[in-house]
Amino acid sequence: MKNGLKDKTKETIAAYGFLMPNLLGFLLFTSIPVLASLGLSFVKWDLLSKGPQFAGLANFIELTKDPFFGKYCWNTLVLMTAIPISMAGSLLLAIALNQKLRGTVIFRTVYFLPTICSGVAIFMLWRLIYNPNFGFLNSMTAQFGDMLGLRLTGPNWLTDEAWAKPAFIIMSVWQSIGGYNMILYLAALQGVPRDLYDAAEVDGANSWQKFWNVTWPQISPTTFFIATMSLIGGFQAGFDQAYIMTGGGPNGSTTTIIYYIFNNAFEWYRMGYAAAISWVLFLIIFAVTVVKWRFFGKAVHYN
Amino acid sequence: MGHHIDSLIQEEMKQEIAASASRSRRKKTVKVVTELKEKSPMKRGLQRAALFTALLVGAVSMAAPFLWMVSTSLADAGQVFSENRSWWQEWLPVSFVWQNYVKVWAVVPFAQFYLNSIFVSLCITFGQVATSAMAAYAFARLNFPGRDRIFFSYLATMMIPGAVTMIPVFILLRHLGWIDTYKALILPGIFTAYGTFMLRQFFLTLPKDLEDAAKIDGCSYVRIFWHIILPLSKPALATLTTFTFMGSWMNLMWPLIVVNTHTKYTLPVGLAYFQGVHGTDWTLLMAASMMMILPILIVFLFNQRFFVEGIKLTGIKG
Numbered sequence: 089m090k091n092g093l094k095d096k097t098k099e100t101i102a103a104y105g106f107l108m109p110n111l112l113g114f115l116l117f118t119s120i121p122v123l124a125s126l127g128l129s130f131v132k133w134d135l136l137s138k139g140p141q142f143a144g145l146a147n148f149i150e151l152t153k154d155p156f157f158g159k160y161c162w163n164t165l166v167l168m169t170a171i172p173i174s175m176a177g178s179l180l181l182a183i184a185l186n187q188k189l190r191g192t193v194i195f196r197t198v199y200f201l202p203t204i205c206s207g208v209a210i211f212m213l214w215r216l217i218y219n220p221n222f223g224f225l226n227s228m229t230a231q232f233g234d235m236l237g238l239r240l241t242g243p244n245w246l247t248d249e250a251w252a253k254p255a256f257i258i259m260s261v262w263q264s265i266g267g268y269n270m271i272l273y274l275a276a277l278q279g280v281p282r283d284l285y286d287a288a289e290v291d292g293a294n295s296w297q298k299f300w301n302v303t304w305p306q307i308s309p310t311t312f313f314i315a316t317m318s319l320i321g322g323f324q325a326g327f328d329q330a331y332i333m334t335g336g337g338p339n340g341s342t343t344t345i346i347y348y349i350f351n352n353a354f355e356w357y358r359m360g361y362a363a364a365i366s367w368v369l370f371l372i373i374f375a376v377t378v379v380k381w382r383f384f385g386k387a388v389h390y391n
Numbered sequence: 392m393g394h395h396i397d398s399l400i401q402e403e404m405k406q407e408i409a410a411s412a413s414r415s416r417r418k419k420t421v422k423v424v425t426e427l428k429e430k431s432p433m434k435r436g437l438q439r440a441a442l443f444t445a446l447l448v449g450a451v452s453m454a455a456p457f458l459w460m461v462s463t464s465l466a467d468a469g470q471v472f473s474e475n476r477s478w479w480q481e482w483l484p485v486s487f488v489w490q491n492y493v494k495v496w497a498v499v500p501f502a503q504f505y506l507n508s509i510f511v512s513l514c515i516t517f518g519q520v521a522t523s524a525m526a527a528y529a530f531a532r533l534n535f536p537g538r539d540r541i542f543f544s545y546l547a548t549m550m551i552p553g554a555v556t557m558i559p560v561f562i563l564l565r566h567l568g569w570i571d572t573y574k575a576l577i578l579p580g581i582f583t584a585y586g587t588f589m590l591r592q593f594f595l596t597l598p599k600d601l602e603d604a605a606k607i608d609g610c611s612y613v614r615i616f617w618h619i620i621l622p623l624s625k626p627a628l629a630t631l632t633t634f635t636f637m638g639s640w641m642n643l644m645w646p647l648i649v650v651n652t653h654t655k656y657t658l659p660v661g662l663a664y665f666q667g668v669h670g671t672d673w674t675l676l677m678a679a680s681m682m683m684i685l686p687i688l689i690v691f692l693f694n695q696r697f698f699v700e701g702i703k704l705t706g707i708k709g
Binding site: 102111184201207265268349 | 452663
């Protein structure tokens with residue numbers, strides 16, 4: 089080398105040059121905040137008065153006694169029942185679309201639309217759909233009743249405590265059934281070696297036996313992947329729709345953990361308490377993921 | 392940890408080879424089996440017709456809310472609330488009140504929201520793809536002291552929910568006096584461990600020989616990155632671009648936290664604000680919602696194939 093620098097040193101300098109913009113941002117907006125958040129969970133601070141007051145474990149102790157936290161954890165879990173429903177639906181859809189029927193591409197597009205258009209606009213739409221006076225769900229119900237000569241009235245979806253969660257679950261199944269998971273399943277189904285089916289047919293297996301003994305074990309890595317990602321996502325979900333559609337109500341029945349963190353931090357300025365909840369949320373996610381790997385990781389079939 | 396991932400990828404390649412071997416084996420068995428497989432064509436036809444019908448019914452129920460959205464956005468405000476319109480009047484736009492779409496821009500600073508969203512999303516997307524690609528190149532292709540340790544710290548944070556960092560970042564921005572600025576909207580969105588991780592995984596799968604040849608010719612790392620790595624990684628870069636753009640276009644919570652004047656609102660916050668002020672103007676709300684999803688919809692309809700490939704790319708063993 090002309091300039092006398094060793095190749096290795098040159099490579100190190102270049103590497104850090106490439107890394108630097110991202111690494112600085114990562115330190116500033118991710119790794120230092122992670123540590124800061126851990127520190128925050130041991131203080132009480134409303135941002136306005138004096139400054140952070142050391143509180144030891146007070147935030148965590150308060151959390152164990154906070155009836156709302158338990159309730160919102162429960163809400164989050166109940167809303168997560170949408171995950172298995174929509175996973176089963178995605179798999180069924182993928183199997184149906186894998187039959188090489190006419191119009192598969194068009195079907196795939198239509199089923200994917202709700203996923204692509206997620207966000208505030210769609211929650212606004214569903215708020216109107218669920219409206220008991222003008223929404224189409226209840227007006228269809230009423231008109232269906234008229235046809236039968238009955239007087240049918242749909243529920244007050246979003247303002248009735250008993251119906252708000254089912255309303256959210258129906259909406260999220262609609263949103264995710266034909267989305268990413270369906271595409272992943274479709275790819276997995278196309279990856280199952282044909283000769284396994286051929287061998288099963290030679291053995292006289294029927295469609296159900298073929299699914300259960302060939303397809304299901306072969307796509308189990310995909311199922312495991314989807315389930316893991318959905319669980320991790322599910323624990324952190326539920327803010328946008330609740331903020332737009334119900335404001336977390338009625339009577340807190342659609343408030344999830346993340347919404348409670350948001351409220352504590354940015355509505356009530358209880359920074360320490362909010363940080364403590366966010367760490368508990370992390371621990372829940374971490375524990376569930378580890379347990380899943382331990383118990384189901386081995387059952388997953390990798391060839 | 393880094394090595395662990397490398398070995399996973401090697402494993403994947405082995406599987407690929409095994410799969411292609413079995414594919415060629417299959418051809419021989421196929422002939423024997425086709426004779427066994429014959430079902431009565433009648434029964435098969437019926438099955439397929441039933442399946443097609445089921446898919447059609449499903450597709451209609453997926454699309455129904457959108458159809459209703461379009462017809463509501465074009466309806467006369469008085470009409471939506473009238474009790475005695477029949478069911479087809481709800482679904483088919485009987486009137487075309489294009490005025491709804493025009494009105495939205497007048498009642499709230501919708502143009503400003505739109506411009507903010509475009510600006511913020513473009514900055515975040517460009518920043519994230521550029522810095523992630525650079526970092527991923529260093530992690531995947533260069534040797535330097537501390538590499539595995541730094542990469543492990545990236546991986547470790549990927550499991551930590553965004554809610555954990557959101558609070559200290561807000562406090563930090565407040566200290567810097569950046570609350571209610573574009574900087575606060577954009578900068579924290581640029582740096583994610585995920586983008587770097589995904590691109591690194593992709594870069595690792597690229598063949599090494601082109602790069603080695605370039606090195607022998609005395610190419611600098613910058614030129615290798617620009618002329619070899621990036622052009623070979625177009626699918627991965629396109630995927631990250633799309634998902635980052637969509638993510639920031641839809642993001643509601645972060646703008647809600649750091650911005651409080653109307654002129655800085657992005658579309659999701661603007662729409663939420665619109666709902667708060669004109670909550671009962673359903674026709675206008677639906678028109679505004681339509682305009683928010685339209686750009687995403689257009690991008691999707693024209694690049695569908697590539698969306699699908701992108702999902703497979705990120706999803707499989709991600």
